[in-house]
Amino acid sequence: MRAIGEVTFPPRHPVAGVLISGATYASATASIIQAALARRSALVAATSVHGLSTAAIDVSFGRQLNSFDMLTPDGQPVRWGLNLLHDLRLRERVYGPTLMLRVCEAAAREHLPVYLYGGRPAVLERLVERLPLLVPGVAIAGFSSPPFRALTANEDHAEVCAIRHSGAGIVFVGLGCPRQEQWAYWHRSQLPMPIVCVGAAFDFHAGAVRQAPAWMQASGLEWLFRLLVEPRRLWRRYAKHIPIFIFLLTREYAFRRMLRRPLAQSF
Numbered sequence: 001m002r003a004i005g006e007v008t009f010p011p012r013h014p015v016a017g018v019l020i021s022g023a024t025y026a027s028a029t030a031s032i033i034q035a036a037l038a039r040r041s042a043l044v045a046a047t048s049v050h051g052l053s054t055a056a057i058d059v060s061f062g063r064q065l066n067s068f069d070m071l072t073p074d075g076q077p078v079r080w081g082l083n084l085l086h087d088l089r090l091r092e093r094v095y096g097p098t099l100m101l102r103v104c105e106a107a108a109r110e111h112l113p114v115y116l117y118g119g120r121p122a123v124l125e126r127l128v129e130r131l132p133l134l135v136p137g138v139a140i141a142g143f144s145s146p147p148f149r150a151l152t153a154n155e156d157h158a159e160v161c162a163i164r165h166s167g168a169g170i171v172f173v174g175l176g177c178p179r180q181e182q183w184a185y186w187h188r189s190q191l192p193m194p195i196v197c198v199g200a201a202f203d204f205h206a207g208a209v210r211q212a213p214a215w216m217q218a219s220g221l222e223w224l225f226r227l228l229v230e231p232r233r234l235w236r237r238y239a240k241h242i243p244i245f246i247f248l249l250t251r252e253y254a255f256r257r258m259l260r261r262p263l264a265q266s267f
Helices: 025-037 049-057 059-066 076-086 096-109 121-134 153-165 179-190 201-206 214-218 222-229 231-260
Strands: 002-004 007-009 012-015 018-021 042-047 070-073 114-118 140-144 170-174 194-197
Touching: 007 025, 012 076, 012 231, 018 049, 018 059, 018 076, 025 042, 025 070, 025 096, 025 194, 042 049, 042 179, 049 059, 049 076, 049 231, 059 179, 070 076, 076 231, 096 114, 096 121, 096 170, 096 194, 096 201, 114 121, 114 153, 121 140, 121 201, 140 153, 153 179, 170 179, 170 201, 179 194, 214 222, 222 231
Parallel strands: 018 070, 042 070, 042 194, 114 140, 114 170, 170 194
Antiparallel strands: 002 007, 012 018
């Protein structure tokens, strides 16, 4: 674990140019709670193939991601990549929706209120109703569904003030990749608390979108299930990002194998 002040984070390892944390649910949750109790800023994102390939396309976004304190292996292919390249032998991914519930459970025990930022208004309202049923004892300090556009300076200032004055110890952000990570990056200095980007977790926990069956998640086929459920919205994303990830991972694996190969003796 690497320490930043009073907070420790799992070590990070490069996968397709992005520093992914060799985290488990337990270690990721512990780091987030440590940061919240210490009232320290911390950037966390559950990172999937989409995030890695977007970072490869957009160098600026890649730099932003690599400045995060913890990027958990959200997708099974990202976990497989960590294990393949770095022999970590991780037995579980750290999936954004599940991580959100684990952190909420720990936050409830520590009496740390949470703030929910993102999602469509109707989805967010349902999430506020359902989350205490999923995690008894969790305290929701506040919530906001920002418009799907760039905020004005005054609007952004108002959102930050609302979060700071809510009494929240942790902010969950559900704006989708890469928007949520960019928002977290630009607001780090203004929010002395963990900012945890959890992707589609708001939609799932609100019951607005179905999750893939457990066997498909375990097999790395969640993308296929989501494609079948939302083909019009997702087909371009998967057609673009999956081949990029496969290419990047294959290239990195081949390069590492080449470096490990002993040099032939010359006579």
